[in-house]
Structure formats: structure tokens, C-alpha cells
Amino acid sequence: MIEDIRAILKEHGRLSVDAGALAVDADLYQAGLTSHASVNVMLALEGKFDIEFPDRMLKRGVFESISSIQAAVEELTAGAK
Amino acid sequence: MTQVAVSPHVAAAIRIAREVAGPVANAVDKDARFPNEALAAMKEARLLSAFVPRELGGFGCGMLELSQMCEALGQHCASAAMVFAMHQIQVACLVRHGKGQPFFEHYLRDLVKNQNLIASVTSEVNVGGEMRNSICSVERQGDRFKLDKDASTISYGAQADDLLVTARRAPESPANDQSLILVSKAEYTLEKTGSWDTLGMRGTCSPPFKLRSTGGVERIMPESFADIASHTMVPFSHILWAACWLGISTSAVSRARAFVRKQARAKPGTTPPSALRLAEVSSMLQMVRANVHDVANECESLMSQPDAGTEVLSSIAFALKMNNVKVSTSTVLFDIAHRCMLICGIMGYKNDSPFSIGMHMRNALSAALMVSNDRIFATNANMLLVLKED
Structure with missing residues (x-):
């Protein structure tokens, strides 16, 4: 899953550094993730994992690192099963 | 607003607006000069530190009181109101994000004493x-x-x-x-x-x-500006600006009302045609007022929660709501002023008449530009791609 998240960040995150080389707990906002780009990351994650982020998850903290994104996606995919 | 019981600090702002800011509003506008008199009076009344918590020596006013102050000032001098609003936005950032930081707490105590303008x-x-x-x-x-x-x-x-x-x-x-x-x-x-x-x-x-x-x-404030902006600067800006604009709208409508009354008195027993237009604009004003008061109330209750409302304040749904207040009030503001101009006719068009609406219209035009509404709509459009609101 981490690799999928990295790929999505690479394609949609418009980061100033290589998403493939980022630590899983690195601050994505400090790596250049904007609010605008984070929406595109969300949409790509929703498409890739066939999930929908509920409004309660639409906040900065959920998208601040690869591991926080992973936790959110895991929570949502676990709920689907 | 005058019928509602207000706090003594809001009452002080209402008095300053009427007695100090209003009488020189035309001069401030004509000469594009700073509203010195109003700012001096507000410093005197210690209103520049109104939002500073009591434990640091301030009045501990909340968003609601600040918005009432901006609304009152906006009725009499839009520039003084906007200066006051912008200063309070800075104070709010320092109070809410400098908490527990010795340097910033010391600065806020000094602010109470010196009434520095930020x-x-x-x-x-x-x-x-x-x-x-x-x-x-x-x-x-x-x-x-x-x-x-x-x-x-x-x-x-x-x-x-x-x-x-x-x-x-x-x-x-x-x-x-x-x-x-x-x-x-x-x-x-x-x-x-x-x-x-x-x-x-x-x-x-x-x-x-x-x-x-x-x-x-x-x-250097320890928190990232991203958080300071979404938790404090944006909500305070949009609500306090909207409160200033509500003040401008209220003033335009009260001039239109006075004009219609004057027409009605001239011909007792008949309702002047302009009264219909006044009825229309009065309903628009009520919508703006309800909008501004609703978000000011919501923000105040959120921020007084034990976690200071941080969860909600950092959500996309809240950001959308704050942006909507800005774009909706700034759009309708000019429309209201324009309709008031049509009610007052040539007396509204003249700069030196008691029913003049020109300054209201010129001031109102700034609202859609100070942070461009199109930029905000673009942000909202982006957020609405993921927000469900169900």
C-alpha cells in the first residue's frame, strides 16, 4: 500500500522532493504539499482504493505524512470488508 | 443592534463610532488619510487589546463582541472599521497561537499597556x-x-x-x-x-x-502558518471583514430608509413607490446580518470548547463555510448599496447630501477584491470535489 501512496503522491502531490525517497513520517506540507494538491491526492486515493473519505477525515492532519494517509486508508478499507 | 443589550466594551465602540469616527469619515475618505481620531479613541478605551485574555490584562472579548464592534464602526467609518478589524485579526493570531510562549504572552501584556497597532x-x-x-x-x-x-x-x-x-x-x-x-x-x-x-x-x-x-x-511563531491561517487568520478575517461590510450595508439602508420616510411625510396617506424598493433591500440586509451573526456565534462557541475547536477548525467543511461568508457578504454588499442609491435617487448620487450613498458604493467595491472572490471560489470548487456534506 505504501508504494501505491508514494506513486499517487508522485503523480498528484506536486512535492518539491521525490515522494519515493520520503520517510513515511516526513511532513508532506513541509515537502511542498498544498491544500489544492492534497485534494487531488485524496481523489486519486479514493479511485485507487475504491473508498470515500468521509468529511470528518477531510482535514490537514490526515494527509500530513505517508503513514497518516496509510492509517486513514486502512481504516476505510477495513470498514468496507 | 442598538436594541440588543451589548457589553460595555461594545458600547464603547458604538460611542466612538458615532461620536469620533463618523464626524470625520468624509474627511478621511476625501484626503485618503488615516482615521487618527478613531484609533486614538479606541486606544484610550483600551479596545486594541480587547481580545487579549483577562489573565494577561485584556478584556477577554470573543469573536461575537469583536464583530459587533466592527459592525458599529462600519456604520460610521468603513476605513476605521477595517483598520480595527485587521488589527484584531493579528491580535487573535498572537493570542491563540502564542499561548504558553513567554515571549508572546509578555508581548500581549505590553499590548494592553501600550495599545500597539499591529x-x-x-x-x-x-x-x-x-x-x-x-x-x-x-x-x-x-x-x-x-x-x-x-x-x-x-x-x-x-x-x-x-x-x-x-x-x-x-x-x-x-x-x-x-x-x-x-x-x-x-x-x-x-x-x-x-x-x-x-x-x-x-x-x-x-x-x-x-x-x-x-x-x-x-x-517566530512556533506553529506553522498553515495551521495559524486555517484555525485563526482566515475565520477571523472573513468574519470581521463581513461584520465591517454589514456595518456599511446597515448605514446605506438607514439612509435609504430616512429618504423614504421624508418622501412619505411629504404626502401623508400614500406609500411612496420607493418604499417597495426599501422593503426589498431590508430583506437582503437581514440575510447578511443573519449570515454574519450565525458564523460569529458558531466560531465563538467552537473556540470556547476545551480543545478550542481545533478538530472542526481544521476541517474542509469549516473552511468552505468561512469562505462562503466572505464571498456571499462581499457580493451582496455592493448590490445593497446600489439599490439604496436607486432609492435615494439624485440625493444619493450627490456627495454632499445627507442621503449620499457614493462612499458606501466605493467602499463596497473593495470587498470582492480583498482576497479576490474568484480565488476563493476556485479554492471552494476544489474542496467541493471531495466534500460530501451528507
Whole structure:
């Protein structure tokens, strides 16, 4: 899953550094993730994992690192099963 | 608003608006000069530290009281109201994000004593109005920093005592990784690089400046500007600006009302045709008022929760709501003023009549531009791609 998240960040995150080389707990906002780009990351994650982020998850903290994104996606995919 | 019981601090603002700001509003507008009298009176009444908590010596006013003050000032002098609003937005950032920081708490105690006026330096040449991007950066050297910024506009820059400046956190940081830095007059210089001869809001005196500053690193707020912006700067800006605009609308409608009454008195027994237009504009004003009061109330109750509402304040749904207040009130504001002009006719068109609406219309035009509504709509459009609101 981490690799999928990295790929999505690479394609949609418009980061100033290589998403493939980022630590899983690195601050994505400090790596250049904007609010605008984070929406595109969300949409790509929703498409890739066939999930929908509920409004309660639409906040900065959920998208601040690869591991926080992973936790959110895991929570949502676990709920689907 | 006058029928509702208000706090003594709001009552002080209402008095200053009527007795001090109002009588010189035309002069402030005509000469594009700073509303000195109103600011001096507000300092005298210690209103510049109204939002500072009681434990630091302030009045501990909340969003609701601040918005009532802005509304009252906006009815009499839009420039004074906007200066007051912009200052309070800076104070709110310092109070809410400097909590527990000895330097900032000390600064706020001094603010109560000295009533310093704080200006905002978020705009930057070649970035324009995109507040969440900076070109300039903080350059740390040991326990000191250096910060230079080419600002496209600084409202009351020449009159301010201190500045709250956005900049990239470090020279290597990306454009949106920003810090907020408080710089003090003794440690900065401003070089005015342009003029402020505008259609409206002339008394805010907001020309472009080149800022050069230094200071101790304790002046850099510890939280990221991203959080400060979404939790405090944006909600306070949009609500307090909207409250100023509500004041402008209220004033325009009360002139139109006075005009219609005068017509009605001239021909007792018949309702003048303009009364219909007044009925229409009165319903529009009520919508603006309900909108502003609703969000001010919501923000105040959120911020007084044990977790200071942080969860909700950082959500997309809340950001959308705050943006909607700004775009909706700023759009309808000009429409209301224009309709009042049509009611008053030539008496509204004349600059020297008691029913003059010209200044209201000119001031109202600024609302859609101070942070462009199109930019906000673009942000909202983006957020609505993922927000469900179900």
C-alpha cells in the first residue's frame, strides 16, 4: 500500500522532493504539499482504493505524512470488508 | 443592534463610532488619510487589546463582541472599521497561537499597556493575493533572524507599531511552508514603493512597501502558518471583514430608509413607490446580518470548547463555510448599496447630501477584491470535489 501512496503522491502531490525517497513520517506540507494538491491526492486515493473519505477525515492532519494517509486508508478499507 | 443589550466594551465602540469616527469619515475618505481620531479613541478605551485574555490584562472579548464592534464602526467609518478589524485579526493570531510562549504572552501584556497597532504583511510582489505562498524566507543566524519582504500592500503600514509577517520557514523551504513572524518598529524599516489613491477604503492607507527587518528567533511563531491561517487568520478575517461590510450595508439602508420616510411625510396617506424598493433591500440586509451573526456565534462557541475547536477548525467543511461568508457578504454588499442609491435617487448620487450613498458604493467595491472572490471560489470548487456534506 505504501508504494501505491508514494506513486499517487508522485503523480498528484506536486512535492518539491521525490515522494519515493520520503520517510513515511516526513511532513508532506513541509515537502511542498498544498491544500489544492492534497485534494487531488485524496481523489486519486479514493479511485485507487475504491473508498470515500468521509468529511470528518477531510482535514490537514490526515494527509500530513505517508503513514497518516496509510492509517486513514486502512481504516476505510477495513470498514468496507 | 442598538436594541440588543451589548457589553460595555461594545458600547464603547458604538460611542466612538458615532461620536469620533463618523464626524470625520468624509474627511478621511476625501484626503485618503488615516482615521487618527478613531484609533486614538479606541486606544484610550483600551479596545486594541480587547481580545487579549483577562489573565494577561485584556478584556477577554470573543469573536461575537469583536464583530459587533466592527459592525458599529462600519456604520460610521468603513476605513476605521477595517483598520480595527485587521488589527484584531493579528491580535487573535498572537493570542491563540502564542499561548504558553513567554515571549508572546509578555508581548500581549505590553499590548494592553501600550495599545500597539499591529499591521499584517501577507501580500508579496510576484505572489499577489495568494496568502499561502511566500517568496521571501526567514534567514536564521544563531538566535537572530533576518527577514526582507517586498510587500505589494501593507494596510496602515506607516502608522503601525508592529508587523506580523509571513515568510517561508527557511531559505530551502517550499513556497507554502510558511512561518508567521512578529517584527517590532525598532527592528524594521519600511520603504514606501507606491501610492494608495483608490476608489474606496481610502483611509486604510495601504500602499506597497519594502520591508527590512531583524529580530530574535523567539519572535517566530512556533506553529506553522498553515495551521495559524486555517484555525485563526482566515475565520477571523472573513468574519470581521463581513461584520465591517454589514456595518456599511446597515448605514446605506438607514439612509435609504430616512429618504423614504421624508418622501412619505411629504404626502401623508400614500406609500411612496420607493418604499417597495426599501422593503426589498431590508430583506437582503437581514440575510447578511443573519449570515454574519450565525458564523460569529458558531466560531465563538467552537473556540470556547476545551480543545478550542481545533478538530472542526481544521476541517474542509469549516473552511468552505468561512469562505462562503466572505464571498456571499462581499457580493451582496455592493448590490445593497446600489439599490439604496436607486432609492435615494439624485440625493444619493450627490456627495454632499445627507442621503449620499457614493462612499458606501466605493467602499463596497473593495470587498470582492480583498482576497479576490474568484480565488476563493476556485479554492471552494476544489474542496467541493471531495466534500460530501451528507
